[in-house]
Amino acid sequence: MAEQDTAMGAVTPHLVVNGASGAIDFYVRAFGAEEVQRVPTEDGRLMHAAITINGDTVMLMDDFPEARDGQRNDPQAIGGTPVLLHLEVPDVDAAWQRALDAGAKVTMPLEDQFWGERYGQLVDPFGHVWSLASPTKS
Secondary structure (H helix, E strand, O other): OOOOOOOOOOOOOOEEEEOHHHHHHHHHHHHHOEEEEEOHHHHOOOOEEEEEEEOOOEEEEEEEHHHHHHOOOOOOOOOOOEEEEEEEOOHHHHHHHHHHHOEEOHHHHEEOOOEEEEEEEEEEEEOOOOEEEEEEEO
16 A cells, blocks of 8 residues: 555545445556555444545545435446536547446447547446546647
8 A cells, every 4th residue: 555645625426335445446457556554344344435536535435324314325226327427638549448347337438528638437346437537639
């Protein structure tokens, strides 16, 4: 685990995941994330974790339904997510393939868009939706 400054920006995503340890492993493989911190509970679930992707912090934690009268709150339990996480990368084709190889599924094909980006959307194995993009070459 890398020792890094975990200073937060003005807005920092904090993902609820069913299987946070596996999600960290996926984000490392799919997006080149660097693990910053894991804080496990006695039963092995993560009450807090932090990774960086392209230098920005993403926090995540396991779902704790016992804290919400037994109701799960992760995307798989609630039938998806209305939140889209956007990842701007220098080479979107390589990043796209890396995410697919790690287990992401296409929800919007990667294509050149009229607004000047090569852009597509994926869903990760934990139900979070990611858009990946790079500016198109002019």
